[in-house]
Structures are given as structure tokens and as C-alpha cells.
Amino acid sequence: RLHMIHHTAERWGMPVLMVNQVGGCDEVVFDGGSAVVRPNGSVACCCGWFEENITVWDLGEVSARRSVETVVKPVEEEVSTIRQALLLGLRDYLKKTGFAQVLVGNSGGIDSAVVVSLAVEAVGAENVISVSMPGPFTSQGTHDDSAELARRQGVRHIDLPIAGPYEVMADLLEGPDSKVIAELFGGAAGKVSRLANENLQARLRGNILMWLSNAFSTPRTLLLSTGNKSEIAVGYCTLYGDMAGGLALISDVPKTMVYKLARLINATRGDVIPQSIIDREPTAELAPNQKDSDSLPPYPVLDEIIRLHVEEFQSAEEIIDAGVAPAETVRRVLRMIDNAEYKRKQAAPGIKVTSKAFGVGRRMPIARG
Numbered sequence: 001r002l003h004m005i006h007h008t009a010e011r012w013g014m015p016v017l018m019v020n021q022v023g024g025c026d027e028v029v030f031d032g033g034s035a036v037v038r039p040n041g042s043v044a045c046c047c048g049w050f051e052e053n054i055t056v057w058d059l060g061e062v063s064a065r066r067s068v069e070t071v072v073k074p075v076e077e078e079v080s081t082i083r084q085a086l087l088l089g090l091r092d093y094l095k096k097t098g099f100a101q102v103l104v105g106n107s108g109g110i111d112s113a114v115v116v117s118l119a120v121e122a123v124g125a126e127n128v129i130s131v132s133m134p135g136p137f138t139s140q141g142t143h144d145d146s147a148e149l150a151r152r153q154g155v156r157h158i159d160l161p162i163a164g165p166y167e168v169m170a171d172l173l174e175g176p177d178s179k180v181i182a183e184l185f186g187g188a189a190g191k192v193s194r195l196a197n198e199n200l201q202a203r204l205r206g207n208i209l210m211w212l213s214n215a216f217s218t219p220r221t222l223l224l225s226t227g228n229k230s231e232i233a234v235g236y237c238t239l240y241g242d243m244a245g246g247l248a249l250i251s252d253v254p255k256t257m258v259y260k261l262a263r264l265i266n267a268t269r270g271d272v273i274p275q276s277i278i279d280r281e282p283t284a285e286l287a288p289n290q291k292d293s294d295s296l297p298p299y300p301v302l303d304e305i306i307r308l309h310v311e312e313f314q315s316a317e318e319i320i321d322a323g324v325a326p327a328e329t330v331r332r333v334l335r336m337i338d339n340a341e342y343k344r345k346q347a348a349p350g351i352k353v354t355s356k357a358f359g360v361g362r363r364m365p366i367a368r369g
Helices: 002-012 068-075 078-097 110-123 140-153 163-174 179-184 194-215 229-234 255-269 275-279 299-311 316-321 327-339
Strands: 016-018 022-025 028-031 035-037 043-046 101-105 128-132 156-159 221-225
Touching (some): 002 016, 002 035, 002 068, 022 078, 043 068, 078 110, 078 221, 078 255, 101 194, 110 275, 128 194, 140 156, 140 275, 229 255, 229 299, 255 275, 255 299
Parallel strands (some): 101 128, 128 156
Antiparallel strands (some): 035 043
């Protein structure tokens, strides 16, 4: 944007003033950067990025030349810029929709850790509630990390185990006296897909979180969902479960960037995210010894496939030719992206921080044949 104005000023030999909005507008975040560029293409002044500002510029001023590169430098640090955009987008979304308090399902994983951290920065620890909901396959390590994360962040934290409710629901749906198994599966419980029970856990958690969100008449409390772009791209998320919420804060942040954000947060705020959360291999913990890598390629590979296909509009053949991953891996990931479109149509709005976000920036049909 500034380079374009630089060339315009030089071409016509006159100063150019650019005034840009700053703030969140649903999914879109306007970054500011209002500036005056002199006839010689140098920058006379810039209002800065991601915050409101007022600058007075005298048409007759004489000062040292500032290059476009110098002014742009603060937003060239991608991780820091994404953090600023997410914070601004979250603050404005809450302000404009009348919410003062946020709620986060804190699993002890990296995604919820980053969402809790950003929420604390955006609205203050006193306005953030962390909820841990350990299930039948939750490890002691992740359970302990969720409590430690909340302690370090200084937020209110509540522990609500779902093992009991899960057993009741599982017994109702496929227990020895289950009408479901008898009448719909011919008495053969083995015919039930394993995903049904995995998703049941996520939906129990979603019910608890939405109940808590609704329970506060004042202050109005918004549930932040914690799914990242990598998971949402390939459908590694549960409708009416971990997708429940009013704002999907990091839904345009790839998994590899989530880790970079976590490290930046720790570097600037003093290790508020336990290192064990950053070091742990990603897992949804919905089945025994489950790991994301059981069904997905490594996240650096997955994220590059998603970036090339979604943001750069490249086909499977182009991605394969680039040597990103074996042909079958690329085609499988692209099939997963297509097949998850129906989930994304029902997802909460998110904050756009890449060149092409799901939702407002990418409209695709669900039924394509």
C-alpha cells in the first residue's frame, strides 16, 4: 500500500495523504498505517499500526527523509503482526457486540493455551474464565498443564470432569439395554463408528461451555472456540463440540504459527505458557494413545499444502510438482479440505490474518459431486 503511494507521489510530484481505518470489523481487521508521502516519495509521517492515533503534519515542514521500508518495518515481523491483529480483532468484536467477559475450554493443549493468553492480553485476566473438562482418555500431564496455565495467567479456573456424563450417555446409546443398538444396528454394537464416541466427548464439553456462557446474564460472556486453521481446513474438529462458540479466534492461524505465537508470548510475557504444553506432541485425547499424526501428515507439511491450495489457489498437481509431499498425501489432504466444507459453513466467525481465510474470504459449495 505504502509502496503504491510512494510511486504515485513521485509520478505526480505532489504529496499524497492516505487515511486508513483501524480496528476490527467482524472477521476483517483494518491495520491503520495512515501516512503522508512527500513528492519525492519519502514518508513525512505515519500514524502507526493496529491502534488509533492522531498526527498533525505541516505542509511546509522540512525534516529528514524516511523511507517506506523504515515505516513498514514494524509490520514485517509476521508473528508479532498476527498477534497484534488478533488482539485488536478480539477487543473490537467484544466491544461492538456488548460482551465483557470470555470463556475458554482449557484442554492443556497448545491451541487453548494461546487463546487463553491472547484473551488475557485483550481483556484482562479478571475477565477470562478457564474451564478444564478432563475425559476418560485425558492424560494427567495435560490435566495438570491446564491448571498450571490458568495459574500462571491469573485467570479463574474451574475443573469439570466429563467421565461421568460420558458413561451415562454411552450407556444410553450403546449399553446392554440400548434401543439404539437393538433397533438401528440389529443388536451389533460393533457396527457403531468409533467417531461417534470420540465426538460425544467433544459435544459434552461444548454443552458445558455453552451452558456456562448462557448462565451469565451479566457480564455478558462470550465463548471463544480454540480450533486453528489447520484443523478447520481438514475437518479435524467436531460440529457442536469444540467448534461451539461465538468467535473462533485462531481459525485463520495455521498450527505451525500457533507454536510461534506461543513462543513469542512466552518471550514477551515471561513463560506464561508451560513449556510442557509447547513440547507435547499434539493430540485430541479422544481415544487411547491418540496423536494427531495418526491421521494427519506432520503439521509443517500439512500447513504448506493448505497454504498453497487455499491461499495460492494451486492444484494438487502443482503442489505435487513442488515436492511438498507424496502425491497420495497431497490428494488426501485436498479431499479432506473439500469434505469439511459443510463444517466450515456452520463455524463461528474468525479473525482474518492470512491472505485467504475460510468464511468471508473463501466461498465454496458444499455439494460438488
